[in-house]
Amino acid sequence: MNFITIDKKDWAGGIDRSRKTYRVFGPVQDENGCQIKPLTPDLYPLMDAGVTVMSPKSVLFPQTEKMLTATLDASREDHHIMKPVEKDDTLRVVLGIRPYDARAILLVKLNFDNPDYQDPYWCDAYAATTFVGLGVNRPGPCDFSTSTGCGPFSEEGLDVLMADLDDRYLAKILTEKGETWAGACGFDTTADAAESQALFDILRKEAEKNITASVDTDQLSEKSILDLHEAPFWDDVAFSCINCGTCTYVCPTCWCFDIQDETKHKTAVRFRNWDSCMSPLFTHHASGHNPRESKVQRVRQRFMHKLKYFVDKYDQGIMCVGCGRCVASCPVNIDIREVCTIMNNHESK
Amino acid sequence: MMGNLLEHVGVERDRLHFSWISSAEATKFVDVVKEISDKVRALDTDKKFAKEYTK
Amino acid sequence: MDTCIEKIRAICADLLAKGEVQKVIGFAEGSIPMASRPIAVTSKDDVEKLVFNATCGLNLANYVSDALPKEGKIAVTAKGCDSRNLVTHMVENQVSRDRLYIIGVPCTGMVDKRKIAALFEDEITDFIEEGDTLTIVSAQKKEVVSKKDMLRHNCRMCTHRNPVVFDVMAAEPVAEQSLDQPFADVDQIAAMDPEARWAHFQELTKNCIRCYACRNACPLCYCPTCFVDESSPQWVGKGQDKTDINTFHFLRAFHCAGRCTDCGACVEACPMGINVRDFTRKLNKDALELFGWEAGLDMEKRPPLDVYSPDDPDDFIK
């Protein structure tokens, strides 16, 4: 692994050079908070921004994504035959992604890229994307990422990890993709590897000290699904829930989607939208029957999926990276850290 | 109130019309439909509620 | 306001101990600074969990119907706006008066959490409320501000701070505000030309993620199946097309016409900071001007769009 230093004076120029080959995404601020968005030529990433309200998952998995189209015009040879839409798979780079969000992308990959099926929309976007992370020097009070297998300077899922050293960035190039990106920016000032790594270690330790929230997940895999499912605490957990989709939409690891068809004139479009297990419609059968009819069942599904089903199915820990977005955004303050603790400590009777 | 709200969000007031027309008032119906069509035509095609995805 | 919590707890402990109510719906301390959480307390031993402070911005009337047991009563703590929504619930036959024990809480307003967060560049680590003084701390700095300066817009515009219906009051009524220009925000938008108004609302909703938190936090939205969830016919598309987002916001707002108490729960709940009250405020202004109506003040009258009266304005019918 090699390290480079990037003088902050050169940062904007490097980004501009990379725009020739990359579509650049990064955090930008508007009146409603900070978001990861495509950066138009006049925009530069706000590297010292706080946590974005929404996670960067939409870079690979847009909230609404066209999948297939067909013509309904019977005079056309190929009428009613659905074909994939043309996609823009030019290279893209996400700047300033937080390390836990990069881990989240690997967790989502387990769903979209598996031995049986590969989702071409997600997989192609993933292949085209370079993730340039920035270590989090001052994690906020909702951050519990050290409990979830990552942390403020985790490298997993990243192509480059940078550290903010006031007047410069120190960047650790982790993959070939990362190297290509650095090349495209013209960042080539090598830094001493041993010294740089030592610096990273110090920064990581400092940052980890600032994380005060933690959860225990060690007992989850030992529990029985049915015991947790039937446990008495779900009514209390779910009481305040208003069943909006906020937690699922802000979550970097929630991948569920809905498929919808629409037509305009003679064109049919099939597209997908993020969906939420909080919505009764998510599981509503056409017959009217709904296996998760009540709010409590839906709240239980969300936490069971993240903290138990996923754990059992993939053996990769919990389906949560500890970003704290759902904790911060939930209108009724349902806190996954508390629920995780209750589940982890649950003893069946 | 519906009309006021539409107008408030910037939709042209003339796109919404209310009339009492009895089933016996055929000529009034024709007049009203004519009036509405003319007004809406004068406003040109609505672009505010035209979808983009299916382009 | 912090002093009334002891009285609230005492009332609740007494009600639960005597079995007069099966549960109390109130607010509990949140797990992060500046948060609170609706809670149902069923045992007198748990009343210590109840809190009431300037972060209790949701509307508890929203929880009443679902929390109601088959028989017996529940108690609910109600600010002025919550109590008006309880009235609306009763008028619309969602709950009957004799099933509720209403603990009235005079209110001096709820804080605008986004406004406070905007004072800081980093995340808030502590929030202390003492009377009108708020002390807010982050890793970088500490701010001491007056609560009055940090109130939500709807609380600044509120003229019904005291509960309009209650079984017991948790404190002496507070002074009501009188406003010179109760709808200055609506007037400001109305003064724009149509294209600017359209642009204003497009800009307003541009970050909407359609999580429906605004709808679900609203005590008025209790339809078993919301129009956006109907599949046959499907009234509105489910994607992120502006048309569908516009349709959702417009119709959601209109369903509140003449019923909205401007409690601000919708804005409080929105994770994207959208002031959806820009829609409902216009309706509230029209309800007042056309029908002399403010929602949730009268147990005997249905909202104006529910009923016909020969005096109803009809100049829009041609």
Add this chain to the structure above:
Amino acid sequence: MENPYVPYPVRIDDIEVATEDKSLKTFTFVFQNPEDEEKFAYKAGQFAELSIPGVGEIPIGIASSPVEKGFVKFTVFRTGVVTSHLHNMKKGDIMGIRGPLGNWYPWEKLENKNVVIIGGGFAFTTLRSSIVYMLDPANRSRFKNIDVVYGARSPGMLLYREELFDWEKRDDINMHITVDGTDDPEWKYHKGFVPQVVENNAPVADEDTYAIVCGPPIMIKFTQPALTKLGYQEHQIIMSLENRMKCGIGMCGRCNIGKELVCKDGPVFTLEQINQTPKEY
């Protein structure tokens, strides 16, 4: 990379009203591209997404059998937006099918076993596929006794009536056809509910006997005790579940029962497996 969301184009070759109340129709599809038929190699018990451009998709069990070539068949109950639209389509219309999806009845495990098929109402589609598959001359010798209990509300509500009555005449399959009630004096089969007919007519289980059960929840609920009485263990009872689905390939996340996805890990489960998972179906 194969795009698993792209359906194979098919033409509706035939539409048959399947029941007297017209709520079910059987659609026969022919692939527009013959090579797609080879790609659509399926086993009895699997399902597919019927895909109508501009309307949507609906997961339906495959009613034709792998031994029937040149077409695929689906019997569809009219209930939601997509099925209602499908019921109004005509012969010759073009649409899509996507699949085959999900797992199948465990044919490898069922070899040299007695197989009891129990179905009710319109949940007989993949069971038909299974029976045709097992009765095929190339396959019949691979299975021991085959019993079928199939019931519907009335004679006119039985699916695939002619085939049923043909099978009834054969001696290599024991048919127990039943209806809840009928005033037809000519009716020569059973009258009564499926669980009762199972209890009275299905074979007693030894360790080489498996039951495949498909039907409405109420039938399944009362058939289970009947099978238990006859000595069937949980792992000998095989069921096919339904849940709301969209993608059909285990990605969209809605059809789970516990950690299992009905669309990909199912729809076929043994009762033993189902009993270890939350009953969210």
